[in-house]
Amino acid sequence: MQQFSMAPTEMVASLWRNRYLIKTSIHREVVGRYRGSFMGILWSFFNPVFMLTVYTFVFSVVFKARWHSGSDSKTQFALILFAGLIVFNLFAECVNRAPGLILANASYVKKVVFPLEILPLVNIGGALFHLIISFAVWLLAYTFLFGTPHLTVLLLPVVLLPLILLTAGFSWWLASIGVYLRDVSQVISIATTALLFLSPIFYSTASLPERFQMIMHLNPLTPIIEQTRDILYVKKVIFPLEILPVVNLGSSLFHAMVSFMVWLLAYLIIFGMPHWTVVFVPVVILPLLLFTAGLSWWLSALGVYLRDVSQVVGIITTALLFLSPIFYSAERLPERYRFVMHFNPLTPVVEQTRNVLFWGKVPDLKLLSIYLICSLLVACLGFAWFQKTRKGFADVL
Template identity: 60%
Template structure:
């Protein structure tokens, strides 16, 4: 936190450069940040609600509701997935910063997280627009969504710190993480409600932190339910611990970055 505070100007500047640089030279520019989530939403909705005849509620046949429920889960998961997928290459992709003694390397995962969060806000605005058009204003509990995001951001930051450091020493980690994120996406209740699973599998699924975060986000965004504060407190402790351990690992291993690279 102290490093982020001291380097907040640099972090904001690099996040802006990261976001704009991704679309630099493209015809549509930042419009891609709107187009991509809408396209993926349309594809997933067609595959699951039309091809596989999936329904979130047994009594509901609304493809619009299914699309918004699906989109809400993808919004949350994509923040985590984008950060973790990019993490192993963060240091290797910024060798020039490693050679600069005064550059705070620990902010690189923060920058990646900031860019991912920017795209989350864009996608959330798209979701909110469609929700208002078809169902009206969401519940007042929607305002609790930023609190749900805190353990998610801490988890993403902690794992990003750990993986960005590990990626310097073990180059295969990037390939492993790509497969792991695909597996995790289907082990998170994004495309199906956790209640549709047998009870013994539900208990295992709840060990996945993304299960709690995705379910809670949907409760606030769609179902009009308040947050489970006791579980939120538990995952806050867990995510804070992971973030702290990730930072400690990063600081311990960063001394060898220049030699290995």
């Protein structure tokens, strides 16, 4: 009996190996669905147009529904609702059809050698086609009613990627179990209908009582629907603020690398080949990077609430320039000051860097190990402080 690999790499390999077959099968799936009808594939366009028209009439005219933001626009609710339905329909279409995929293609199992694992991917490809059409209808409606959409609509593929992976996993599982348990398709149909009303499509999570909001976020569709609605209509992007200090650190590290290359070039011209100990520079710098990251997280959060922090830090860094062993060696200081100098977090890094670059000495690994542990603690505490205080950023700003 043929053995089939269960490795995650095989999932990607199969997708690449059968990419042309998948493309052809998706085309046949989309075209075949409308074959024989008078308008053919145009139904894929008219169906979301009709549904959007119905939603607009029912919710804006009959129910006079308004989104929780309080806008008086009669068409706002329909567009916000339709944005959520675009996401839900992708998931529901794929999951509802998944249990019967193998059963509907039994000839692929018995008569030909066919990569059955691509059937759920073909199903997802067909659903993605309809999602793109629905999205185009949404864009046309938004442009007609409100003008040019927000630039954040370009982030839609990023938001949908986790949903596609989630749907693929569910589809593979359901397609397989549906061969052995024929009742699965009935159960899934009921579950997706319930999920339609248990997902924040007709309402916002923020409109629910506090005790139900946590339960709502257990629904895997909730974050995707809300993020889709945010980037399409609310013009809101959830940006990972915690990476800003890291980006700042990365930029500084780039300039440090350029300066290091200049130093190497100057050393080569003046003294010749540098000492082999220069290879220890990354080891020496690593604790400083962690320490700087932790301090940056702490200061960036504190700076939101206390605007004077930047002025204080500017003074301290200027003082630190002269209180660090940069223009002099720590050994030249009187004995009673050396102990105090080592409380400066820059002292061990500056001296160890000088040792490995110029003097050809192997770094003090014991000292660096202690420094690394302390820096790691500073990084964890700084990140925890940032995450703890970030909830109030919007209130202050």
